[in-house]
Amino acid sequence: MLTIRLVEEKVAVIYHTDAVKSPVHLSIGQEAPSVAVCAALEKNDMVIGTYRGHALYLAREGDLDAMVAELYGKSEGCGRGKAGSMHLGDKSIGMPHTSAIVATGMPNAIGVAFAQKFKKENAITACFIGDGAVDEGAVSESMNFAGLKKLPLLIIVENNQFAIHSPISTRMPRPNFVERAAAFNVAGASVMDNDLDSMLSTSQAAIDHVRSGQGPFLLEIATYRWKEHVGPGDDWALGYRTKEDASPWFENDPLKLCGERIAADRRLALESKVKEQITRAFDRAEKGTFPDPAEMWDNVYA
Amino acid sequence: MPETRQLSYGEAIYEATLQEMERDPSVFVYGLGVDDPKGHYGTTKDFHERFGPDRCFDTPLSEDTMTGLGVGAALMGMRPIHVHQRMDFLLLCMNQLINMAAKYHYVSAGQWSVPMVVRASIGRSWGQGPQHSQALQSMFAHVPGLKVVAPTTPYDAKGCFIEAIRDNNPVIFIEHRLLYANKGHVPEESYTVPFGKARVLKEGDDVTLVATTHMVVEALRAREQLKTIGIDAEVIDLVSLSPIDTETVSKSVNKTDALVVVDNGWENCGISAEVIAKVAELNPTNFPKFARMGFAPVTCPTTKVLENEFYPNSTSIAQKVNRLLNEDQGNSWNPVPMKATEIEAFKGPF
Numbered sequence: 013m014l015t016i017r018l019v020e021e022k023v024a025v026i027y028h029t030d031a032v033k034s035p036v037h038l039s040i041g042q043e044a045p046s047v048a049v050c051a052a053l054e055k056n057d058m059v060i061g062t063y064r065g066h067a068l069y070l071a072r073e074g075d076l077d078a079m080v081a082e083l084y085g086k087s088e089g090c091g092r093g094k095a096g097s098m099h100l101g102d103k104s105i106g107m108p109h110t111s112a113i114v115a116t117g118m119p120n121a122i123g124v125a126f127a128q129k130f131k132k133e134n135a136i137t138a139c140f141i142g143d144g145a146v147d148e149g150a151v152s153e154s155m156n157f158a159g160l161k162k163l164p165l166l167i168i169v170e171n172n173q174f175a176i177h178s179p180i181s182t183r184m185p186r187p188n189f190v191e192r193a194a195a196f197n198v199a200g201a202s203v204m205d206n207d208l209d210s211m212l213s214t215s216q217a218a219i220d221h222v223r224s225g226q227g228p229f230l231l232e233i234a235t236y237r238w239k240e241h242v243g244p245g246d247d248w249a250l251g252y253r254t255k256e257d258a259s260p261w262f263e264n265d266p267l268k269l270c271g272e273r274i275a276a277d278r279r280l281a282l283e284s285k286v287k288e289q290i291t292r293a294f295d296r297a298e299k300g301t302f303p304d305p306a307e308m309w310d311n312v313y314a
Numbered sequence: 315m316p317e318t319r320q321l322s323y324g325e326a327i328y329e330a331t332l333q334e335m336e337r338d339p340s341v342f343v344y345g346l347g348v349d350d351p352k353g354h355y356g357t358t359k360d361f362h363e364r365f366g367p368d369r370c371f372d373t374p375l376s377e378d379t380m381t382g383l384g385v386g387a388a389l390m391g392m393r394p395i396h397v398h399q400r401m402d403f404l405l406l407c408m409n410q411l412i413n414m415a416a417k418y419h420y421v422s423a424g425q426w427s428v429p430m431v432v433r434a435s436i437g438r439s440w441g442q443g444p445q446h447s448q449a450l451q452s453m454f455a456h457v458p459g460l461k462v463v464a465p466t467t468p469y470d471a472k473g474c475f476i477e478a479i480r481d482n483n484p485v486i487f488i489e490h491r492l493l494y495a496n497k498g499h500v501p502e503e504s505y506t507v508p509f510g511k512a513r514v515l516k517e518g519d520d521v522t523l524v525a526t527t528h529m530v531v532e533a534l535r536a537r538e539q540l541k542t543i544g545i546d547a548e549v550i551d552l553v554s555l556s557p558i559d560t561e562t563v564s565k566s567v568n569k570t571d572a573l574v575v576v577d578n579g580w581e582n583c584g585i586s587a588e589v590i591a592k593v594a595e596l597n598p599t600n601f602p603k604f605a606r607m608g609f610a611p612v613t614c615p616t617t618k619v620l621e622n623e624f625y626p627n628s629t630s631i632a633q634k635v636n637r638l639l640n641e642d643q644g645n646s647w648n649p650v651p652m653k654a655t656e657i658e659a660f661k662g663p664f
């Protein structure tokens with residue numbers, strides 16, 4: 013969680029240099045859902061994420077150097093520069109490269125879960141979506157199929173209350189995700205308190221449910237995006253939400269509260285170790301090589 | 315294998331699927347109605363009984379999401395075959411096909427691939443009208459990462475279908491409903507027909523007549539009509555629409571010095587334009603006489619008299635060729651029409 017926060021803060025700091033040259037959707041403030049769910053997943057499980065994917069990639073223990081290099085468009089990146097921030101992924105961590113089209117990962121997640129069930133792998137698929145994605149037909153259609161076939165699928169709705177600047181109230185007449193899931197025979201639970209322990213225990217229970225063959229599960233986790241929808245800055249001046257609205261989320265920041273539970277000297281040691289790794293990753297990315305222009309032609313077809 | 319073994323186009327697809335499902339347990343077939351009593355013109359008729367409901371299953375009416383299901387399963391190394399009753403319904407799948415299926419391999423620098431087949435039937439016949447008859451091959455051929463094939467003969471149907479299943483990319487496999495009953499020689503053993511190869515069906519010296527899917531049947535009839543006035547047409551079935559085999563077409567054009575392309579689709583931004591452009595690129599200085607044909611640039615009307623106007627037919631193709639070769643004759647030649655039994659025979663109900 014600390015790594016994610018510090019990496020993204022570093023991205024925000026260096027963004028003005030234009031080293032990244034691509035949109036970034038930061039997860040600062042909403043790292044905890046990815047961290048909690050991934051802590052309860054097994055290595056052979058699969059995860060499907062979104063363009064807001066730095067947190068998931070790192071929570072899944074994706075290679076930090078390869079991520080930063082990818083943001084820098086270098087050939088050491090996890091997509092050799094063809095992916096960029098919006099399409100992180102790596103086969104070695106069971107994470108297909110993510111999509112920047114809202115909700116499109118969800119139908120793929122049911123396909124992955126279908127294959128896991130078909131092959132009788134004792135593995136599950138965790139698909140992360142935002143509250144905005146739930147507006148899309150693909151999510152309802154996917155839940156319908158997952159419920160029908162009792163797929164080993166965990167859907168995590170990271171409810172940060174907004175799709176870009178549109179609040180849920182302008183998008184849904186009855187914004188009850190667990191209830192929607194129930195209509196498709198998908199079990200569900202919500203964690204609304206922004207508490208890491210609640211997220212951990214509920215994730216574990218949800219994953220146990222899915223892994224034991226009882227069918228899919230939708231886990232809603234209330235969270236809050238601190239930064240603007242896309243880009244490194246704050247957006248309180250836009251007026252679609254206020255800093256006052258956000259203050260409980262700052263106060264209950266899972267990272268801060270978690271840090272307070274660790275002895276100060278240990279925490280400092282941890283922080284300096286993480287900072288060192290991050291500095292090294294950005295250094296390496298700076299010094300990395302851009303792909304040869306001829307690489308544009310690679311991998312059009314398998 | 316004696317040339318006498320005859321199968322219909324539909325039977326060829328059935329046999330190809332059956333042999334691949336037996337060979338490779340990761341192949342599965344799904345889509346609306348694939349396990350119903352009609353089994354998509356018999357092409358999927360008993361797979362659910364032979365291989366069980368995990369390997370051949372009906373789906374909810376959720377075309378885009380069901381496409382995504384196949385993409386996800388393909389990421390996991392399975393080989394899905396998604397069957398659509400009409401090509402028109404693929405418009406609901408564009409998001410998954412173009413934004414997802416076509417992208418995974420490239421964006422991951424080769425880490426993932428999507429070995430998936432999407433079967434699309436062009437539904438022309440007997441009043442299918444504006445939304446049940448469309449031929450949208452150009453839309454798919456436009457997109458890097460997708461392959462598009464449209465075989466015409468039963469032999470190519472089987473070979474291309476097996477090739478499509480084994481290909482590690484998403485393949486749009488275009489069938490024409492009026493071809494299903496066509497019979498032809500099909501070897502019993504498994505074989506593949508490589509993509510990117512056009513097929514010279516009839517040799518000739520006077521004009522190169524390139525056609526796609528059902529228009530190949532019309533072109534072959536036009537060839538007979540042209541014979542009566544001493545024009546010897548070489549008929550090429552393009553078979554593979556992305557990639558396109560420019561070499562075979564170009565070689566033929568070098569011999570005939572005249573090119574007519576008849577696509578089973580609209581002309582604008584279409585396959586016919588693409589073929590002509592590619593041939594031109596290969597022969598920039600010595601370009602032959604050329605013409606193209608396709609559907610009328612209107613919505614396909616339902617009533618028969620207007621529908622007849624909408625599609626090229628052997629007579630209109632033969633006349634076009636004649637006008638190209640013998641400009642002086644204008645529109646005066648009216649060949650004896652040929653019977654198009656596959657068009658007349660079909661009486662629905664769907």
Ligand SMILES: Cc1ncc(C[n+]2csc(CCOP(=O)(O)OP(=O)(O)O)c2C)c(N)n1
Pocket residue numbers: 064112113114141142143144145146172174175176241
């Ligand atoms: C299909 C589609 N429609 C619209 C967009 C533009 N868009 C990008 S992110 C976004 C908001 C999505 O909100 P949510 O799912 O809650 O995720 P969040 O960004 O809050 O993490 C929108 C509308 C898109 N990328 N794809």
